[in-house]
Amino acid sequence: MRECKRILCPLDFSDASSHAIEQAIAIAGWCKARITALHVYSPALAPAFLQLPDGVGADDDLRRLHDETAACLRAATEAGIGVDVVIDVGPPAGCILDRAAALSADLIVMGTHGASGFQHLVLGSVTEKVLRKARCAVLTVPPKARATSTLPFTQLLCPVDFSDASLAALEMARSLARESAAALTVLHVIEWPWREPPAPFAAELPPAQAAALADGKAPRGVLHENPAGD
Secondary structure, three states: OOOOOOOEOOOOHHHHHHHHHHHHHHHHHHHHHHEEEEEEEEEHHHHHHHHOOOOHHHHHHHHHHHHHHHHHHHHHHOOOOOOOEEEOOOHHHHHHHHHHHHHOOOOEEEEEEOHHHHHHHHHOOOOHHHHHHOOEEEEEEOOOOOOOOOOOOOOOEEOOOHHHHHHHHHHHHHHHHHHHOOEEEOOOOEEEEEEOOOEEHHHHOOOOHHEEEHHOOOOOHHHHHHOOOH
């Protein structure tokens, strides 16, 4: 992570993106990285009353968005962190991915709104699309994330499923843990086959298996009857 030199931070002026900005600033300060703050203007997704007629006030609108985006990163500039402000127009996920590729970004830091149910089905999730297609690391920040102003991290959790992507994540987690002297927990989850029949009781086993069970040599997955009848 110390080699991280360019952080892309997409923002939409929501509380979720505010949390992402805090994390991006903290990481940039630790890594001595530069932040590119990106706001994607998508007229097709804006409410009808906010859309402007073609050619009428469009430049003024983009300048306003530029100024508002820069204001969101004021804490970074005051801390001496380099900040670039970019306004793109188009589909949010596509613009974020294209901008990350053009910048050769080392890390994308973005908030997630936690959309679910019908809202997620209709609107989709920009964060999810970026996660699936980004060629660099992506840090997602949930709405209720605890704000942090200091690094390094102290506790890291890295779930793995032995895929190439999860092993790459593990290498990054190990690097972070080494550089920050953090505790790293590596987690693999085994999904239980719930549709399998229940395990037999010891009394239902053949005598040889029951004897092995009594000696503590039998495999797990055998139920023991409670002598007390509870």
